[in-house]
Amino acid sequence: xxxxxxxxxxxxxxxxxxxxxxxxxxxxxxxxxxxxxxxxxxxxxxxxxxxxxxxxxxxxxxxxxxxxxxxxxxxxxxxxxxxxxxxxxxxxxxxxxxxxxxxxxxxxxxxxxxxxxxxxxxxxxxxxxxxxxxxxxxxxxxxxxxxxxxxxxxxxxxxxxxxxxxxxxxxxxxxxxxxxxxxxxxxxxxxxxxxxxxxxxxxxxxxxxxxxxxxxxxxxxxxxxxxxxxxxxxxxxxxxxxxxxxxxxxxxxxxxxxxxxxxxxxxxxxxxxxxxxxxxxxxxxxxxxxxxxxxxxxxxxxxxxxxxxxxxxxxxxxxxxxxxxxxxxxxxxxxxxxxxxxxxxxxxxxxxxxxxxxxxxxxxxxxxxxxxxxxxxxxxxxxxxxxxxxxxxxxxxxxxxxxxxxxxxxxxxxxxxxxxxxxxxxxxxxxxxxxxxxxxxxxxxxxxxxxxxxxxxxxxxxxxxxxxxxxxxxxxxxxxxxxxxxxxxxxxxxxxxxxxxxxxxxxxxxxxxxxxxxxxxxxxxxxxxxxxxxxxxxxxxxxxxxxxxxxxxxxxxxxxxxxxxxxxxxxxxxxxxxxxxxxxxxxxxxxxxxxxxxxxxxxxxxxxxxxxxxxxxxxxxxxxxxxxxxxxxxxxxxxxxxxxxxxxxxxxxxxxxxxxxxxxxxxxxxxxxxxxxxxxxxxxxxxxxxxxxxxxxxxxxxxxxxxxxxxxxxxxxxxxxxxxxxxxxxxxxxxxxxxxxxxxxxxxxxxxxxxxxxxxxxxxxxxxxxxxxxxxxxxxxxxxxxxxxxxxxxxxxxxxxxxxxxxxxxxxxxxxxxxxxxxxxxxxxxxxxxxxxxxxxxxxxxxxxxxxx
Ligand SMILES: [Zn+2]
Numbered sequence: 121x122x123x124x125x126x127x128x129x130x131x132x133x134x135x136x137x138x139x140x141x142x143x144x145x146x147x148x149x150x151x152x153x154x155x156x157x158x159x160x161x162x163x164x165x166x167x168x169x170x171x172x173x174x175x176x177x178x179x180x181x182x183x184x185x186x187x188x189x190x191x192x193x194x195x196x197x198x199x200x201x202x203x204x205x206x207x208x209x210x211x212x213x214x215x216x217x218x219x220x221x222x223x224x225x226x227x228x229x230x231x232x233x234x235x236x237x238x239x240x241x242x243x244x245x246x247x248x249x250x251x252x253x254x255x256x257x258x259x260x261x262x263x264x265x266x267x268x269x270x271x272x273x274x275x276x277x278x279x280x281x282x283x284x285x286x287x288x289x290x291x292x293x294x295x296x297x298x299x300x301x302x303x304x305x306x307x308x309x310x311x312x313x314x315x316x317x318x319x320x321x322x323x324x325x326x327x328x329x330x331x332x333x334x335x336x337x338x339x340x341x342x343x344x345x346x347x348x349x350x351x352x353x354x355x356x357x358x359x360x361x362x363x364x365x366x367x368x369x370x371x372x373x374x375x376x377x378x379x380x381x382x383x384x385x386x387x388x389x390x391x392x393x394x395x396x397x398x399x400x401x402x403x404x405x406x407x408x409x410x411x412x413x414x415x416x417x418x419x420x421x422x423x424x425x426x427x428x429x430x431x432x433x434x435x436x437x438x439x440x441x442x443x444x445x446x447x448x449x450x451x452x453x454x455x456x457x458x459x460x461x462x463x464x465x466x467x468x469x470x471x472x473x474x475x476x477x478x479x480x481x482x483x484x485x486x487x488x489x490x491x492x493x494x495x496x497x498x499x500x501x502x503x504x505x506x507x508x509x510x511x512x513x514x515x516x517x518x519x520x521x522x523x524x525x526x527x528x529x530x531x532x533x534x535x536x537x538x539x540x541x542x543x544x545x546x547x548x549x550x551x552x553x554x555x556x557x558x559x560x561x562x563x564x565x566x567x568x569x570x571x572x573x574x575x576x577x578x579x580x581x582x583x584x585x586x587x588x589x590x591x592x593x594x595x596x597x598x599x600x601x602x603x604x605x606x607x608x609x610x611x612x613x614x615x616x617x618x619x620x621x622x623x624x625x626x627x628x629x630x631x632x633x634x635x636x637x638x639x640x641x642x643x644x645x646x647x648x649x650x651x652x653x654x655x656x657x658x659x660x661x662x663x664x665x666x667x668x669x670x671x672x673x674x675x676x677x678x679x680x681x682x683x684x685x686x687x688x689x690x691x692x693x694x695x696x697x698x699x700x701x702x703x704x705x706x707x708x709x710x711x712x713x714x715x716x717x718x719x720x721x722x723x724x725x726x727x728x729x730x731x732x733x734x735x736x737x738x739x740x741x742x743x744x745x746x747x748x749x750x751x752x753x754x755x756x757x758x759x760x761x762x763x764x765x766x767x768x769x770x771x772x773x774x775x776x777x778x779x780x781x782x783x784x785x786x787x788x789x790x791x792x793x794x795x796x797x798x799x800x801x802x803x804x805x806x807x808x809x810x811x812x813x814x815x816x817x818x819x820x821x822x823x824x825x826x827x828x829x830x831x832x833x834x835x836x837x838x839x840x841x842x843x844x845x846x847x848x849x850x851x852x853x854x855x856x857x858x859x860x861x862x863x864x865x866x867x868x869x870x871x872x873x874x875x876x877x878x879x880x881x882x883x884x885x886x887x888x889x890x891x892x893x894x895x896x897x898x899x900x901x902x903x904x905x906x907x908x909x910x911x912x913x914x915x916x917x918x919x920x921x922x923x924x925x926x927x928x929x930x931x932x933x934x935x936x937x938x939x940x941x942x943x944x945x946x947x948x949x950x951x952x953x954x955x956x957x958x959x960x961x962x963x964x965x966x967x968x969x970x971x972x973x
Contacts, residue, residue: 142167146267146471148275148478157188157274160266168266169467171311172259172304172455175204175297181266182207182293189273190214191284198354201335204297206354211272211291213284216245223288224362230492231363231441231565233500241496245285246488249364250477251292251355254341254371254433256299257331259307260449260469261370265293267474286485290362295433296333296340296351303331307454317458319375324454328742329750336758337750338948341369345431345573345591346949347530348754359440360535365491366404366484367444369433370473372451376460378418379472380425380448381408382434387582388426392568393438394501396494398427400443403490404483408447411479417472418461429587430572439569441498443491447476502567509562512609514574515541516594516601517557519876521624521706522644523951527597528558528621530949534573536566540615547602559604559613574601576860576910583912584848588858588885590911595860595881598952626702630711632695634684636723638663639701639709641678641874644951647958648760649701650680654733656697658687664870664966665727668720669712678873678963680731681712681723729966736764736961737780739772744788748814751945752784755954762961773797777804782961785817787886787943802826806933810964812957815886818928818939827937829928830891832920858885859911862904863926869900870963871927871938871956881909882926883950884942887917890925899925901956927956931969938964 143159146168161167163184164177173181186194191211198206216223227247229235250268252261268291272284283289294300303326310323318324329337334349343352359367373380383401405421412419425446427435437444450459452466484491518524531538541557560570573593580589594601604613628637639646653660660682667675682698684691698709715723736756740749749766756762764784767775769792777783777800793801805811805826813821821827863882865872893899903924913921930937938960944953 142170143267143270145467146474147271151279152276153274154189154276157270158184160270164266168263169465169470172307172466173263173266174304174308175294175301178262178266178293179205179207182209182269185209185269185273190217192269192273193217197358198350200298200351202298204301206295206297206351207293208358209269209291209293211284211289212245212287213281216285216288220288228363230495231499233503233565236496236500239496241489241492244492245288246366246484246491247288247290247362247364248481248484249290249292249359249362249367250370250480251295251368251433252370252473253300254295254369255332255339256296256301257303257326257453258370258372258449258451259300259303260372260451260466260473261447262294262300263466264370264470264473264477265291267470268477269293271478283481283485286488287481288362289481290358290364292355295355298335299331299333306331311455315456317456317463319457319459321454324457329746333746333750336754337746338754339747341433342429342431342587342947344433344436345593346947347533348948353533356533359437363440363495364437364442365495366480367433367437367442368447368477368480369444370447370476371449372453372469373448375451375453375457375464377448377450378420378461379412379450379476380446381405381419381421381476382425382427382444382446383422384425384427384446384586385422385582385584388428388584388586390428390430390435390438390572391581392572393427394498396497397438397443400487400490400494401445403487404443404445404480407479407483407486408476411475411482412472415471415475417475426586428585428589429591430569431591432587439572441495443494445480447473449473499565502565503563506563506567510605511562511603512606513559513561513604513613514570514594514601515547515552515557515559515604516599517552518597518599519556520642520644523597523599524556524558525621525624525706526644526951527594527599528618530593531560531573532618532621534566534569536560536570537564538618540618542613542615545608545613547604547608550600550602552600552602554615558618561614574603578908578910578912580912583853583914585857585912588911590858590860592860592881592910593949595909596883596950596952598880598955600877624706626706626708628695628698628702628709628711630713632691633711633713634691635714636684636712637682637694637698637709638675638679638712639707640676641680642876643705643707644955645705645759646680646707646874647962649705649707650731650962651733651760651762652701652705653682653697654731656689658682658689658694658697660731661728662731662963662966663728665721667723668717670714670717670719672719676873677868678870678959681728683723731962732781732965734762734782734961735780736762736782736784737777738764738766738784738786739769739788739790740766741769741788741792743791745786748786748943748945751943751948752786754948755945755957760958769793769797773800777801777809778807781809781965783809783811785811785813785821787815787817788820789816790820798824798826802932805935805937808934810935811937812960812964813937814940814943815888818890818937818941819888821930821937821939826932827930827939829893829930829937829939832889832891834887854887854914854917856884856887856913856917858883859913860884860909861907861921862909863901863907864904866900870966871900871959873959873963874955879904880952882942882953883946885946886942888941889920890928890939890941892923892925893928898929899927900929901926929967934969936964936967936969
């Protein structure tokens with residue numbers, strides 16, 4: 121027993137000497153540290169920066185810090201898809217912890233214009249949120265959070281006590297734990313004892329799909345507005361729980377750069393963000409400059425990155441009364457990398473992130489009053505601005521309860537008040553029914569964020585964008601929406617406020633049938649219902665033309681019919697399945713007692729065709745767009761329970777393709793598909809297979825002569841000479857970084873089943889243009905003659921896009937290729953165009969080949 125204790129003590133002594141020496145590299149030297157607080161190394165077993173911390177060790181350390189100090193509490197605000205906990209640590213003085221709920225409630229009143237005027241800012245702490253490594257392979261942030269937690273818990277002396285007295289500091293050590301752990305596993309498993317700085321080494325070149333993204337390969341730093349993932353949902357809920365005054369977002373960039381901190385490029389700020397936000401960003405920046413000077417680090421500011429798209433972590437706070445700060449550290453992308461600036465070590469990267477963590481806290485403390493005042497003014501001036509705005513409200517509706525459910529859920533998560541509409545009304549020729557419409561009045565504290573989510577902007581100060589130039593959310597959900605001004609808005613239009621949002625429930629109209637059931641495909645989740653019924657081995661059919669019931673009810677094309685006879689299941693079981701899909705998928709099922717209609721076709725009509733269950737294979741590889749594969753994976757797996765197989769190009773040649781009826785090819789180069797693999801695809805389509813593809817995936821099929829669809833050549837402009845200094849601006853202005861366009865639909869085509877209108881918005885972020893086919897039935901969806909709805913596009917590109925196809929269908933033997941010019945599943949929040957993809961998946965097989973020859 122004695123020996124064991126000795127062993128532990130010895131181990132502790134040896135290691136603690138090493139550890140304290142190591143921490144000296146990072147921490148301020150001139151203060152004492154509380155020995156009761158465990159150092160990172162004493163818990164995780166290695167010093168900070170020696171290895172990349174794994175998520176489980178990170179959790180263990182944060183638990184240990186929280187257990188050791190009365191300055192901190194730790195909580196879990198959510199779980200990732202892979203079940204990792206999302207943590208938030210709240211650091212403040214023990215006295216503040218005693219009154220934390222009171223402090224928080226008072227702080228929230230700053231964003232309530234009706235209450236904020238009477239608050240005494242002098243006695244209120246500032247709230248700072250430090251967020252690390254939303255991109256999992258930008259790991260210096262997360263590893264610096266170990267130091268931040270240690271420092272905040274262990275540092276002694278008047279300086280830290282003042283800070284903790286004046287500030288509530290929230291540490292979000294790993295915003296994307298799944299990606300972060302994926303990356304940590306990669307670099308740790310390739311680390312040599314003698315570190316290798318060669319940029320070409322395996323260590324510095326992680327295998328596809330890399331650790332930047334979350335489990336389904338989404339960039340979480342685009343999801344702050346769309347809120348499609350558990351990480352963002354949990355985080356934004358906590359954001360509004362605290363409404364911090366500063367929110368930091370610690371990233372990494374290319375290895376040859378130095379260190380960047382905001383402000384970004386001034387001409388690329390979003391005009392809805394008040395100037396004072398940027399003024400405060402600049403004041404805070406001075407603290408980073410000073411701190412980095414002191415440790416001799418090079419840095420820059422204002423020359424790149426921007427504050428335009430509000431779905432990013434450093435920009436979302438700006439439209440919520442806070443100040444978002446982006447940090448970008450040159451990445452070692454491992455433990456050591458040789459760069460233009462010499463050897464870049466992982467500890468050096470961590471040190472810069474930790475140093476700017478400290479400078480942020482210092483700035484927050486010194487600028488406490490200005491930041492609190494900014495928050496108060498942000499919300500009170502929002503009310504003033506909304507009073508001056510000629511717009512009064514946005515109204516929107518949809519007959520698709522699934523899409524509306526997700527839209528309302530997202531809007532409410534942003535603390536926006538939504539109301540039912542008290543009466544039917546007509547706006548500019550569009551009827552909005554009280555039953556299906558909702559209204560968001562602009563006169564509320566989130567006025568600016570509402571504008572940011574609903575406005576259609578087509579004029580811009582700058583033509584360069586770090587990310588998309590448009591994200592108008594009701595357009596992404598394909599909702600019928602309109603704005604109300606003083607002439608057509610009155611307060612009495614506001615019905616009951618929308619509080620709790622329930623997933624839609626359908627019903628089985630007419631009860632149990634011995635003949636057949638039918639449901640429309642207008643509902644977003646009707647495809648999940650179809651898939652489920654096919655999984656249950658039911659024979660399912662789809663109407664390809666209008667059916668009129670004896671009662672006069674019109675059943676539109678795309679409606680699904682389930683005959684009761686000739687099934688393996690008995691009528692009672694089938695009825696139970698109908699009740700299940702009504703409950704689970706929100707579809708309303710009609711019970712039919714006869715197949716006869718004196719005023720329309722009968723249900724035995726040859727226009728009613730059998731449906732087959734999609735058996736999906738998706739090519740996924742390092743020269744294929746991982747975001748787009750991830751979007752397909754997330755959509756089918758999470759939302760529709762459609763099984764799919766992802767396969768690399770090298771495995772593809774040897775696999776049995778006949779097990780599948782659908783091949784999905786997203787944007788990509790497809791360089792590793794051998795000639796036999798190409799022949800195999802061609803033969804498989806000829807035997808009845810269907811390829812659904814888009815963008816460069818569609819173009820590839822044309823290039824290798826599998827598809828007959830043609831694309832315009834991207835001709836360079838004929839310009840004589842421009843100044844060299846204009847080169848970035850010239851090429852950037854011609855890029856379609858992401859904008860929204862209006863397209864027209866042939867509503868008789870299977871690809872448009874379930875659509876309510878003959879036009880819809882679509883998202884485009886490429887320059888690819890498809891040529892119109894000579895066959896009149898091949899291009900059922902086209903850009904309109906005046907397509908720009910929201911966002912930036914160069915005038916010349918806009919001309920080229922008008923009246924060109926969005927989709928082309930190419931026929932090979934018994935099968936077909938359904939090719940889109942644009943990605944229908946962008947970032948999971950384009951629920952409107954998801955339907956085009958789902959229609960191709962479920963109804964593609966009903967597109968008649970004779971129309972394609
Ligand atoms: Zn990043």
